[in-house]
Amino acid sequence: MDQAVNRxxxxxxxxxxxxxxxxxxxxxxxxxxxxxxxVLVRNQWxxxxxxxxxxxxxxANYSDPVAVxxxxxxxxxxxxxxSDDPDWPVGTPVTGSFGWQDYAAVEPSAIQRRxxxxxxxxxxxxxxxxxxxxxxxxxxxxxxxxxPGETVVVSTAAGSVGSCVGQIAKLKGCDVIGIAGGxxxxxxxxxxxxxxxxxxxxxxxxxxxxxxxxxxxxxVYFDNTSGPISDAVMGQLAVGARVVICGTAAIANWSxxxxxxxxxxxxxxxxxxxxxxxIFDHPQHGxxxxxxxxxxxxxxxxxxxxxxxxxIEQAPDAIAGLYRGExxxxxLIRLY
Amino acid sequence: MDQAVNRxxxxxxxxxxxxxxxxxxxxxxxxxxxxxxxVLVRNQWxxxxxxxxxxxxxxANYSDPVAVxxxxxxxxxxxxxxSDDPDWPVGTPVTGSFGWQDYAAVEPSAIQRRxxxxxxxxxxxxxxxxxxxxxxxxxxxxxxxxxPGETVVVSTAAGSVGSCVGQIAKLKGCDVIGIAGGxxxxxxxxxxxxxxxxxxxxxxxxxxxxxxxxxxxxxVYFDNTSGPISDAVMGQLAVGARVVICGTAAIANWSxxxxxxxxxxxxxxxxxxxxxxxIFDHPQHGxxxxxxxxxxxxxxxxxxxxxxxxxIEQAPDAIAGLYRGExxxxxLIRLY
Numbered sequence: 244m245d246q247a248v249n250r251x252x253x254x255x256x257x258x259x260x261x262x263x264x265x266x267x268x269x270x271x272x273x274x275x276x277x278x279x280x281x282v283l284v285r286n287q288w289x290x291x292x293x294x295x296x297x298x299x300x301x302x303a304n305y306s307d308p309v310a311v312x313x314x315x316x317x318x319x320x321x322x323x324x325x326s327d328d329p330d331w332p333v334g335t336p337v338t339g340s341f342g343w344q345d346y347a348a349v350e351p352s353a354i355q356r357r358x359x360x361x362x363x364x365x366x367x368x369x370x371x372x373x374x375x376x377x378x379x380x381x382x383x384x385x386x387x388x389x390x391p392g393e394t395v396v397v398s399t400a401a402g403s404v405g406s407c408v409g410q411i412a413k414l415k416g417c418d419v420i421g422i423a424g425g426x427x428x429x430x431x432x433x434x435x436x437x438x439x440x441x442x443x444x445x446x447x448x449x450x451x452x453x454x455x456x457x458x459x460x461x462x463v464y465f466d467n468t469s470g471p472i473s474d475a476v477m478g479q480l481a482v483g484a485r486v487v488i489c490g491t492a493a494i495a496n497w498s499x500x501x502x503x504x505x506x507x508x509x510x511x512x513x514x515x516x517x518x519x520x521x522i523f524d525h526p527q528h529g530x531x532x533x534x535x536x537x538x539x540x541x542x543x544x545x546x547x548x549x550x551x552x553x554x555i556e557q558a559p560d561a562i563a564g565l566y567r568g569e570x571x572x573x574x575l576i577r578l579y
Numbered sequence: 580m581d582q583a584v585n586r587x588x589x590x591x592x593x594x595x596x597x598x599x600x601x602x603x604x605x606x607x608x609x610x611x612x613x614x615x616x617x618v619l620v621r622n623q624w625x626x627x628x629x630x631x632x633x634x635x636x637x638x639a640n641y642s643d644p645v646a647v648x649x650x651x652x653x654x655x656x657x658x659x660x661x662s663d664d665p666d667w668p669v670g671t672p673v674t675g676s677f678g679w680q681d682y683a684a685v686e687p688s689a690i691q692r693r694x695x696x697x698x699x700x701x702x703x704x705x706x707x708x709x710x711x712x713x714x715x716x717x718x719x720x721x722x723x724x725x726x727p728g729e730t731v732v733v734s735t736a737a738g739s740v741g742s743c744v745g746q747i748a749k750l751k752g753c754d755v756i757g758i759a760g761g762x763x764x765x766x767x768x769x770x771x772x773x774x775x776x777x778x779x780x781x782x783x784x785x786x787x788x789x790x791x792x793x794x795x796x797x798x799v800y801f802d803n804t805s806g807p808i809s810d811a812v813m814g815q816l817a818v819g820a821r822v823v824i825c826g827t828a829a830i831a832n833w834s835x836x837x838x839x840x841x842x843x844x845x846x847x848x849x850x851x852x853x854x855x856x857x858i859f860d861h862p863q864h865g866x867x868x869x870x871x872x873x874x875x876x877x878x879x880x881x882x883x884x885x886x887x888x889x890x891i892e893q894a895p896d897a898i899a900g901l902y903r904g905e906x907x908x909x910x911l912i913r914l915y
Binding site (some may be wrong): 466469473488489490491494497500501502503504505506507508509510511512513514515516517518519520521524 | 802805809824825826827830833836837838839840841842843844845846847848849850851852853854855856857860
């Protein structure tokens with residue numbers, strides 16, 4: 244291991260809004276040696292998340308920002324490459340916040356979990372069996388609380404969280420309307436993920452299409468966007484609606500706060516609620532969600548799509564690309 | 580009764596926003612004769628509510644708008660003046676939606692309730708023991724769910740709902756910050772209603788005062804305003820905060836939707852929720868709330884202030900006056 248090079252993607256400067264290629268640089272350093280009690284993880288897959296925008300911005304967020312000069316924070320999947328710990332033998336597949344790099348020397352307590360679904364691709368631990376699937380499962384079922392026969396609307400409907408939300412809502416007996424950007428994603432919603440209706444928010448008559456599809460019957464709105472899509476959906480809420488705030492991908496910068504149509508009257512007249520959540524608050528939900536999700540994947544009821552970037556050189560532009568909407572499905576970086 | 584005149588306040592035209600004097604007219608008609616099965620109620624007290632703005636506007640609301648030419652919808656307190664019904668003998672004090680008029684001939688089923696707290700002033704059935712007190716009790720305790728030691732912020736803190744919210748929050752062991760307009764109401768919050776802190780939203784440095792008082796620790800925000808007061812409070816939410824949307828008094832007109840700072844990021848980062856409610860959805864809560872409220876009034880723990888307008892001639896300007904902030908406490912019209 245002494246000769247191994249650790250390629251690291253470092254935050255080079257702090258962006259306002261969406262981080263671009265120039266905000267990162269790639270450094271080559273020797274692979275770290277694990278300190279006593281540590282293990283060495285060799286990453287195979289790195290995750291690319293919309294939430295990374297928040298992790299690198301200085302504005303208030305749910306975690307401290309990544310320091311300038313530090314390795315970019317990221318979930319990753321890898322295997323134990325060096326270990327003296329009999330609980331974590333070499334070769335064990337693991338996932339955790341190992342960063343955008345080839346190697347991470349970590350305490351075993353920093354490992355999020357041993358990957359046990361080894362009959363499924365390891366990369367799923369970063370998507371449908373990882374934070375994306377668990378987020379979808381928790382947010383829809385615990386915050387949205389859909390009932391059979393209700394109407395559920397999902398924004399970023401073809402994305403890694405949204406596609407999971409839409410499919411779980413169908414499994415729970417709901418009518419599900421997906422909103423995605425562009426005809427290719429719209430068709431993927433219908434043909435791969437089984438939405439009842441899928442709408443392209445880029446269509447010039449999107450608001451009319453949405454009103455026609457929703458008819459004021461939206462019981463649950465699972466939102467990853469904020470912005471104009473949400474503004475249109477808020478006008479279609481049913482009495483007692485639940486709006487789940489999972490992400491705000493449509494808003495490039497929250498400082499100062501952007502203006503939008505006020506929501507209070509909708510919430511009052513429709514006796515509705517809007518609620519934000521952060522999946523890191525609910526670590527106990529991971530195992531619950533993964534049990535459902537793995538069963539649905541094995542049963543062919545839960546489909547997923549991966550958008551694989553080959554090589555760490557792709558990392559610096561990967562978040563910006565998400566916000567350009569260029570990915571189809573869960574974005575990942577494969578290291579080997 | 581044949582000679583009695585029924586003075587009625589009729590909606591004469593439909594306002595945009597807050598109804599003004601010119602939107603009403605007063606008609607003098609003979610008192611109605613109860614049809615078989617009906618009783619005649621003689622009103623003594625009429626209510627004036629901020630919600631009346633919504634009841635006369637055409638925009639989406641939680642009840643059908645009052646028809647132009649119809650008697651203005653209102654809660655009232657009166658006594659049974661004519662009745663053949665042994666369950667509702669003459670002289671029984673009652674409350675219900677009897678309208679802005681002297682007399683109403685109604686089915687007994689239209690009576691909201693017999694007033695049983697006859698050791699307290701009858702007018703309380705329109706305020707602290709009526710919709711205002713029940714709204715405060717339900718909204719704070721069921722939607723806001725305050726816990727001892729938490730920080731509760733109340734807008735329209737000196738008003739009939741707000742003052743009740745603030746006092747109940749104190750009774751539940753919370754630190755309570757009230758927001759009201761002008762020094763007189765601010766002092767009333769401190770001296771009569773026992774708020775820990777009271778702020779005048781008209782002060783030029785209100786936002787700084789609020790930030791200093793709240794320190795980002797707002798666990799429950801009970802809002803009757805929407806608008807700039809709420810925008811300031813939203814920046815002070817604690818993790819897990821609950822925002823109770825009870826009214827929107829600061830917004831004169833919701834069509835088209837006014838713009839304001841977007842709330843989604845606050846809700847996400849603070850894992851907070853905003854929820855609207857309409858007390859008419861919860862008729863079972865009235866008796867529960869009144870049992871608490873009457874006990875607290877008898878115990879001297881719950882204070883109230885009434886703003887009494889003498890005579891039905893005051894009615895046409897009464898709602899506009901509420902929105903000008905000229906009332907101190909629950910606004911009522913005394914008929915005799």
